[in-house]
Amino acid sequence: MTRGLIHHIELYVSNVERSTRFWGWLLESLGYEQYQQWTQGCSWKLENTYIVFVQVEERFLQIPYHRSRVGMNHLAFHAESRAHVDELTKALQEKGVSILYKERHPFAGGPHHYAVYFEGPDRIKVELVAPGEEVSCFQ
Template sequence: MLHHVELYVSNIKKSSEFWGWFLEEIGYHLHQEWDDGRSWKMKETYLVFVQTEERFMDIPYHRCRVGLNHLAFHAESREQVDQMTDKLKNKGVKILYPDKHPFAGGKDYYAVFFEDPDRMKVELAAPGSNN
C-alpha cells in the first residue's frame, strides 16, 4: 500500500483549490494545512502539495521529463467518471484526449484524463479498467 506522495507545485493556492475539490469528491479529506502546503488523506494514504521555493521555479514541470508522469485514481463507477468529467468541464479544466474520451486508455479502459494547474496528468478510472 502506498504511504504518501508529495508534490511540489508552482502555486499552492491554485493547486489547493484544484486538488481539494477533486480529492474530496472521490473520498479524501483535508488532513493537514500550513502556509506553504496542504495534504489530503484517505485511509492510510495521503497526498501532500507544497509550494515550490522561488529559487527552484526556473524549470517548469513537464510530465514527459524524468519524474512523475501522472497520478491515477479509482472511480466508484463509470457514472462517477461521467459526473466528474462534467464537473471538470464546468470548472474549465483541460480534458486530455477529448477525441477518444472516455476510452483514451483503450477499448476496455473507461476513464477521464485531465490536467492539474501545473499541467500534470491526472486520471480517474472506472472499475474494470485495467491495462
C-alpha cells in the same frame, strides 16, 4: 495490512493556493479529507494514504514541470463507476479544465479502459478510472 501500499505522495507546486483549490475539490470528491495545512503546504488523506502539496521555492519556479521528462508522469485514481467518471468529467468541464485526448474520451486508454484524463494547475496529468477496467500504462 498496509505493507507495500503507498504511504504518501508529495508534490511540489508553483502556487499552493491555486493547487489547494484544484486538488482539494478533486480529492474531496474522491473521498479524501483535508489532513494538514500550514503556510507552505497542505495535504488530504484517505484511509492510510495521504497526498501532500508543497509550495516550491522561488528559485525553482523557472524550471517548469513536464510529464514527459524523467519523473512522475501522472496520478491515477479509482472511480466508483463509469457514471462517476462521467459526473467528474462534466464537473471538470464546468470548471474550465481541459479534458486530454478528447477525441478518444472516455476510451483514450483503449477500448476496455473507461477513464477521464486531465491536467492539474501545474500540468500534472490525472486519470480517473472506472472499476473493472484494464490497466493502461501507455498514455
